Amino acid sequence: MYGHRARIGYTSPPAATEVFPYEFYKIVPDGVTLVVNTLPLVDRTSDEVDRAYDVSLNVAHAMARAGVDIFVFGGLPINASRGFANAAEMAQATEDEIGIPVVTSLSSQRDALAVLGSQKVGIIQPYDDSHGERHMTYIREMGLEPLGWECLNTTFIKLGEVDENQVLETGRTLCRNHPELDTVYMFCPHYAVINTIDKLEQEFGVTVMTSLQAIVWNALRRCGIKDPIEGYGRLFRDF
Numbered sequence: 001m002y003g004h005r006a007r008i009g010y011t012s013p014p015a016a017t018e019v020f021p022y023e024f025y026k027i028v029p030d031g032v033t034l035v036v037n038t039l040p041l042v043d044r045t046s047d048e049v050d051r052a053y054d055v056s057l058n059v060a061h062a063m064a065r066a067g068v069d070i071f072v073f074g075g076l077p078i079n080a081s082r083g084f085a086n087a088a089e090m091a092q093a094t095e096d097e098i099g100i101p102v103v104t105s106l107s108s109q110r111d112a113l114a115v116l117g118s119q120k121v122g123i124i125q126p127y128d129d130s131h132g133e134r135h136m137t138y139i140r141e142m143g144l145e146p147l148g149w150e151c152l153n154t155t156f157i158k159l160g161e162v163d164e165n166q167v168l169e170t171g172r173t174l175c176r177n178h179p180e181l182d183t184v185y186m187f188c189p190h191y192a193v194i195n196t197i198d199k200l201e202q203e204f205g206v207t208v209m210t211s212l213q214a215i216v217w218n219a220l221r222r223c224g225i226k227d228p229i230e231g232y233g234r235l236f237r238d239f
Contacts, residue, residue, distance in 0.1 A: 005031030006070070006223035009063035010215070011056045013039045013075040014190050018160040023194045023212055027236070028220065029227050035068050039075070042157055052078050057094065064098035069223050071102045072215060076138065076187070079106035101222050105189075105215055110142050112214035115239050116207050118183035122174045123149035124167065125187045126159060135187055147178045152191070162191035171196055175204040186210040197233035208233050 012020050017038045024034050037059045039052040056073050063071045071094075073079055079087040087106050095102035113121075121144050125135045132149040139146035150170045154162055171184055184200055186193050189212030197208045210233075217235050220226075229236035 003031065003033030003035075003069075005029070006220065006225055007033050007035050007068045008216075008219045008223070009035045009037075009060075009066070009068035009071040010219075011037050011039055011052075011059050011072070011074040012190075013052060013078060014156065014159065015040055015042050016157065016160065017190070019190050019192055020212060023189075023192070024216055026194060027213075027216055027229060027232055029225065029229070032220065032223075032225065035063060035066060037063070039078075043155075049075075049078055057090075060094050060098055060102065064100050068100065070219050071098070071100060072108070072219055073102070073104040074189075074215070076105050076109065076211065079104040103218055103222060105211065108218035109209070109211055109214040111218055112209055112235055113142060113144065113183065113185070116183065116209060116235060118144060118185075118207060118209070120145050120147055120178075120181050121183045121185050122147050122178045122181040123185050123187060124152070124170055124174060125149055126152045126154050126162060126191050127156075128153050138187075139185070147181050148174075150174045150177075154191070159188065159190040164192040164195055167191070167193050168196040168199060171200045171208070172203070175200065175206060182206060184208045189215060194232050198231060201233055207235075209235060 021034055060071050087104050091102045091104050121139050123135050125131055136146040150173055184206055193210045200208045213235055
């Protein structure tokens with residue numbers, strides 16, 4: 001069995017999922033596998049998000065039957081679509097029902113920000129400016145101070161085409177525009193980011209947290225895998 005240390009179940013929102021499994025296997029130690037179900041999101045409309053929420057609940061049962069060690073409800077917008085408080089209740093109710101640990105993308109990111117001691121947060125989000133305030137609201141809901149955002153101006157279906165150098169330069173712009181920030185938060189785990197984390201942390205003396213980094217970190221730690229992982233930021237190295 002490939003996943004002799006941990007098998008991590010995950011619902012991946014994009015119908016065309018590409019980046020999450022690639023970066024997952026770049027990060028995790030040998031013996032950890034991803035058991036993935038892709039959800040029917042193409043344009044990330046409200047109807048698609050609603051359908052994905054219901055599908056995710058059904059998938060959780062299938063994942064438990066498949067014998068995964070932990071199940072992750074992917075998609076912060078899906079997790080939060082019934083409210084931030086409901087996401088935690090939904091995860092706990094599902095855990096009680098299927099009998100394995102259950103976490104959400106939302107709780108993973110919130111917990112990572114907490115352990116990192118983040119307070120003043122600058123945002124990189126993959127879409128256009130019309131999505132900026134939504135991401136600022138997420139930060140406020142987590143009890144932190146959002147300082148502003150930079151965007152990558154892509155669309156949901158095109159996330160896999162985002163160039164990592166664009167992400168790096170956008171991070172540099174964010175840090176220069178908001179020198180008071182302590183954390184760069186890269187929302188969405190479906191575009192190329194992992195090779196930018198250490199570069200930005202070292203260049204600007206900030207903490208960088210990405211959605212994928214937080215999800216994988218939380219799942220590993222909840223499975224009892226505490227190996228220090230170098231090359232992908234403070235979160236994996238120090239916590």
